Amino acid sequence: xxxxxxxxxxxxxxxxxxxxxxxxxxxxxxxxxxxxxxxxxxxxxxxxxxxxxxxxxxxxxxxxxxxxxxxxxxxxxxxxxxxxxxxxxxxxxxxxxxxxxxxxxxxxxxxxxxxxxxxxxxxxxxxxxxxxxxxxxxxxxxxxxxxxxxxxxxxxxxxxxxxxxxxxxxxxxxxxxxxxxxxxxxxxxxxxxxxxxxxxxxxxxxxxxxxxxxxxxxxxxxxxxxxxxxxxxxxxxxxxxxxxxxxxxxxxxxxxxxxxxxxxxxxxxxxxxxxxxxxxxxxxxxxxxxxxxxxxxxxxxxxxxxxxxxxxxxxxxxxxxxxxxxxxxxxxxxxxxxxxxxxxxxxxxxxxxxxxxxxxxxxxxxxxxxxxxxxxxxxxxxxxxxxxxxxxxxxxxxxxxxxxxxxxxxxxxxxxxxxxxxxxxxxxxxxxxxxxxxxxxxxxxxxxxxxxxxxxxxxxxxxxxxxxxxxxxxxxxxxxxxxxxxxxxxxxxxxxxxxxxxxxxxxxxxxxxxxxxxxxxxxxxxxxxxxxxxxxxxxxxxxxxxxxxxxxxxxxxxxxxxxxxxxxxxxxxxxxxxxxxxxxxxxxxxxxxxxxxxxxxxxxxxxxx
Numbered sequence: 001x002x003x004x005x006x007x008x009x010x011x012x013x014x015x016x017x018x019x020x021x022x023x024x025x026x027x028x029x030x031x032x033x034x035x036x037x038x039x040x041x042x043x044x045x046x047x048x049x050x051x052x053x054x055x056x057x058x059x060x061x062x063x064x065x066x067x068x069x070x071x072x073x074x075x076x077x078x079x080x081x082x083x084x085x086x087x088x089x090x091x092x093x094x095x096x097x098x099x100x101x102x103x104x105x106x107x108x109x110x111x112x113x114x115x116x117x118x119x120x121x122x123x124x125x126x127x128x129x130x131x132x133x134x135x136x137x138x139x140x141x142x143x144x145x146x147x148x149x150x151x152x153x154x155x156x157x158x159x160x161x162x163x164x165x166x167x168x169x170x171x172x173x174x175x176x177x178x179x180x181x182x183x184x185x186x187x188x189x190x191x192x193x194x195x196x197x198x199x200x201x202x203x204x205x206x207x208x209x210x211x212x213x214x215x216x217x218x219x220x221x222x223x224x225x226x227x228x229x230x231x232x233x234x235x236x237x238x239x240x241x242x243x244x245x246x247x248x249x250x251x252x253x254x255x256x257x258x259x260x261x262x263x264x265x266x267x268x269x270x271x272x273x274x275x276x277x278x279x280x281x282x283x284x285x286x287x288x289x290x291x292x293x294x295x296x297x298x299x300x301x302x303x304x305x306x307x308x309x310x311x312x313x314x315x316x317x318x319x320x321x322x323x324x325x326x327x328x329x330x331x332x333x334x335x336x337x338x339x340x341x342x343x344x345x346x347x348x349x350x351x352x353x354x355x356x357x358x359x360x361x362x363x364x365x366x367x368x369x370x371x372x373x374x375x376x377x378x379x380x381x382x383x384x385x386x387x388x389x390x391x392x393x394x395x396x397x398x399x400x401x402x403x404x405x406x407x408x409x410x411x412x413x414x415x416x417x418x419x420x421x422x423x424x425x426x427x428x429x430x431x432x433x434x435x436x437x438x439x440x441x442x443x444x445x446x447x448x449x450x451x452x453x454x455x456x457x458x459x460x461x462x463x464x465x466x467x468x469x470x471x472x473x474x475x476x477x478x479x480x481x482x483x484x485x486x487x488x489x490x491x492x493x494x495x496x497x498x499x500x501x502x503x504x505x506x507x508x509x510x511x512x513x514x515x516x517x518x519x520x521x522x523x524x525x526x527x528x529x530x531x532x533x534x535x536x537x538x539x540x541x542x543x544x545x546x547x548x549x550x551x552x553x554x555x556x557x558x559x560x561x562x563x564x565x566x567x568x569x570x571x572x573x574x575x576x577x578x579x580x581x582x583x584x585x586x587x588x589x590x591x592x593x594x595x596x597x598x599x600x601x602x603x604x605x606x607x608x609x
Contacts, residue, residue: 002029004067004143004175005050011058012045019045021199022059027143030172032165034190034207035179039413039441041196043179047071047145050177070141074148078120078128078135085116088135103138109160110134126152126321137164143175144168150182151438154321154464155491156498162188181442183208183467208442208467285346286311286430286458287332292341293482294327301327303482305341309430309458316461316469318487318494319479325462328479329353329432332460352428356435358415360422365408369393369418372407376425393421396447412439420448429457437465466491488605548604555597562590 006026012019019042027033027050035043048054049061051071063069078087088111089097097103110130120128129152136144144165150158162185165176180186186193187207195202195211204211286309293303301324309315309332319325330336331343333351364372373389387395390403396417402410410418416439423431437445449471452459463469469476469491476487478494480501487493565587 003064004028004031005061005063005069007050007056007059007061009059010049010056010061012042012049012054013057018199020049020056020201023199023201024059025194025201025203027175027177029175030169032176032189032191033178034186034193034211035177035196036186036193036208036211036442037196038443039411039439041198043196044074044147046194046196046201047147047177047179048073051143051145067142068140069143069145070136070139071145072133072136072147072149074151076125076128076132078132080121082120083117084111084114084120084123084131087120087131088138097138105164106134106137109164110137110157130157133161141174143177145177147179148181149178150180150185150464155318155466156320156495158182158185158464158466159495161185165189181437181440181445182465183442183445184465184470186211187467284311285344286313286349287346288344289331289338290342290344292331292338292343294324294331294336295339300482302331302479302484303340305331305484307477307484309460312456312458314459314461314473314475316463316473316476317479318462318469318476318491320498323479324482325479326434328484329434329460329462332430333432349430350428351430351432352423352426353432354420354423354434354436356438358419361407361415361419366406368404368406369398369410370403372418372422373403376422389421389425392424392451393417395451396421396444413441413444416440417444420451424451424455431455431457431459433459433461433463435463436461437463437468489602493602544604544607548601551597551601551604555594555601558590558594558597562587562594565590 004027006024008024010020010023010025035046037043045054048071049056051069052061052063053071053073088107089103111127111134114123114127114131120131123131133146133149149161153161165178166189168174168176176189178186178189187209190207191205193204193207193211195204195215204214206214288309289305289307292305292307294301305328317325317328327336331338333353334343334345370390373393376389378388390400393403394400398414398417402414405414407415407418416436420436436448440448445465445468449468452472459472461469461473476490476494478485478487478497480497485497487497489496565583569583569587
């Protein structure tokens with residue numbers, strides 16, 4: 001692999017602290033590197049050093065002479081007074097850039113909803129961010145460095161970006177450096193992970209899942225020093241190994257080693273116990289949306305919403321930007337009134353919202369964190385233990401020295417931690433999280449998820465962070481064409497629906513002359529035909545239900561057989577290579593059967609729902 005760029009004995013120092021001390025690393029052709037670490041440990045500084053945007057105080061950064069490096073920073077660097085077109089393609093004639101399939105793909109993936117002739121000064125912060133990302137990606141670079149590229153992208157945008165980066169270069173060409181808190185994205189694009197911590201950069205093989213496995217082992221060996229981080233990562237690993245098969249197949253390590261690490265780790269959440277506690281705190285009624293709809297003038301945002309939220313329910317709401325997610329949360333929270341239907345709330349509901357703003361902290365910006373905590377309740381029970389607010393804040397990754405800092409002086413990630421703590425200390429029994437992953441690092445997200453695992457209330461989450469959604473919620477819904485639709489297949493099903501909707505929209509635009517196409521036909525058509533069996537006869541519906549039950553039994557039986565076979569495999573004579581190969585092939589065939597049955601189960605569940 002050819003050398004692209006590297007650093008040797010790198011030293012970087014700010015007036016108050018040393019960021020890097022004698023760091024040596026390199027990027028070669030074909031490297032796809034995810035950079036993780038706590039907020040403030042130097043992730044962005046590392047990218048700027050390697051890209052030549054920042055000079056080190058010691059050591060040197062060397063680049064191959066012909067290497068072209070493109071970088072997306074977190075700052076808004078768009079020139080004022082230019083159009084979207086000029087910001088992305090410059091002064092190229094239309095026939096030049098429009099004939100380039102790479103440029104067309106970037107435009108379709110990131111800015112298809114924007115007016116190409118609009119001035120960038122009129123765009124929102126999120127739109128400007130997408131324009132800046134598009135302007136970078138249309139360029140021809142040997143190395144691309146991205147600092148939080150998934151900020152302001154929805155699930156579809158993040159999925160597109162991962163696919164684009166995976167196909168941007170040949171397998172052993174180009175280099176990628178990406179700082180992001182989006183762990184699903186890291187698993188999709190990274191083949192190596194750099195952890196920035198304690199003035200060093202520590203390399204790991206693989207994406208986020210592989211990094212967690214190696215980090216757990218590292219922490220286990222230094223248990224006396226890293227006890228808290230070890231326990232948290234073990235729990236994170238337990239979820240990874242019990243989660244989607246696609247995720248756990250990525251690490252190139254022995255599955256037996258991972259299973260041994262987590263064999264005594266309980267599931268992240270005791271759902272039965274949490275449901276019992278939630279019912280005791282909330283009663284049977286939480287919030288019911290009954291044929292609810294919301295219209296703003298001529299724009300009907302939501303219609304016919306039927307949603308009875310249960311005690312202890314953990315649900316995520318998905319949808320494209322502008323689909324109505326915030327409006328739906330407003331109906332639940334009572335800040336938006338329905339224009340049709342009604343909303344019914346239980347008498348014992350105490351609701352809190354963790355929003356994207358820091359309005360609740362503005363009034364206490366001049367107070368010290370210690371003073372704020374002193375005004376809250378004295379203890380909080382979690383996992384059967386009584387913890388003080390200071391201990392809770394430390395569990396969320398807050399250093400003790402930060403307790404003396406003023407709220408207004410905290411970083412964005414620190415404010416988010418304090419905001420979450422104050423929300424939990426207010427003892428709500430219904431919690432709404434609106435983009436909770438903004439401004440926080442992966443350690444903070446893991447700590448937040450760990451804390452929410454033992455929170456016995458109703459949890460509603462709106463987030464474009466796919467990993468977070470799958471980690472803390474048990475079911476997903478999507479807003480499609482104003483309707484609320486259940487997603488048995490999770491995020492993957494949502495992406496399939498959106499892709500189908502886009503394809504149908506393209507077909508509809510080509511057949512307008514026939515007058516037979518109605519807007520939004522895809523979402524509504526799928527909803528009526530595949531989720532409630534309206535077009536099925538009674539006999540057909542019963543047959544499908546019978547097949548669904550049969551598939552569930554076969555999956556359970558095969559799973560038990562695979563587990564038994566794996567147990568016997570561990571006891572097999574390891575010098576008998578032929579026998580081992582035969583047994584492993586049989587287990588692989590059974591696992592393929594399970595995967596096929598699970599796909600069939602998803603199809604059937606949609607039809608009979």
